[in-house]
Amino acid sequence: MSTHVEGSTDLKYVSDEAFIDTGVRKVVSKGNWQQQYMSLRSFPEGDRNCYKIGVTTGTKYLIRASFFYGNYDGEGMPPTFDLYLGASLWDSVKTSSSSDFTIDPEIIHVPQKNHIHICLVKTSHGIPFISAIELRPLDNSTYQAQTGSLALLDRLDTGVSTWTR
Known part of the structure; x- marks a missing residue:
């Protein structure tokens, strides 16, 4: 394994x-x-293709899936497809033909089993693909939720700028 x-x-x-x-x-x-954006895995066969990744039950994880089209197929037609965490829809991925644009949906999740499934599901346009999957264990005291997972809506930098008076 490389x-x-x-x-x-x-x-x-x-x-x-x-x-x-x-x-x-x-x-x-x-x-x-x-480097993680310079190759990808595409799924021309089947409607649903799933990764099975071992995790520690009860540990909170930040999970990020990354998608960089980069016209890898020479078609100039970036695909749209669905991304699932287990049986639950995580995000609808709409990739771009822009050479400087990645899609990076994130979710915070506590697995109830010793593995998770991350699935790419064909919709109506193009072949699903993925560039990278990142799993980062988090301190269980961060990002409290009553039930389920927490999906990223937006990330904003509200820090002080260098030009403030």
Whole structure:
């Protein structure tokens, strides 16, 4: 299994080969991106393709799925598809043909089993693909919710700017 550490974040990435047995690995030739965006797995076969990833039951995780189209297929037609966490719809992914645009839905989730399923589901337009999946364990005292998972709506930087008076 191949691995790499992203220099700008010190995050370790591993190949997805141990977590799924469907799909086709493709290379993105456009742009000067972090390594995890320079290849992807597309799913031309089947309507639903799922990763099975081992986790620790009861541990809170930040889960991020990343999508960078980069015209990897030469079609210039970025796909739209659904992203599921288990049986629950997580997000509808609408990718872009822009060479500087990634889609990065995030969710905070506490698994009830020792694995999770992250699934890509065909809708009406194009072939689903994924660039990266990140799982980061969190302190269980952060991001309290009464039930279910917490999905990212928006992230804003409200810090002080350098031009304040």
